Amino acid sequence: MDIHRLQWLAGCWEQRSAARVTQEQWMAPAGGSMHGMSRTVAGASTRAWEWLRIALHDGRLSYIALPSGQKETAFAATTITDTLAVFENPAHDFPQTISYRRVSADSVVARIAAVTNGRTRGMDIPMARCR
DSSP: OOGGGGGGGOEEEEEEOSSOEEEEEEOOOBTTBEEEEEEEEETTEEEEEEEEEEEEETTEEEEEEEETTOOOEEEEEEEEOSSEEEEEOTTSSSOSEEEEEEEETTEEEEEEEEEETTEEEEEEEEEEEEO
16 A cells, blocks of 8 residues: 555644644655644643554554554554545454545545444544644
């Protein structure tokens, strides 16, 4: 899978509501990797943050997350296209699947999901390009 097909994910993305703002920023593919970060702010407090990278891990292109100081977790790529990226780790509790779908040049929808006791639960995170 070619990481350069994820060029569309590079840049700053934001989900904004009256209660909180989540921003996610990705560097363009270079040297076989993409590096990113995410931060959620509510009022004057940072509620969550995450260091992210997409790179080779155990010989496979993977999404590697280090959320709010927790243990690093890798999710192997299962689909990489010019409009969709899907990463999976069925052994992880939640999420087991992380995906990004390009809606337009200025809009993406991230999705996190997992199967627990035979039921899929998940959440869509629509984001708009920001400065």
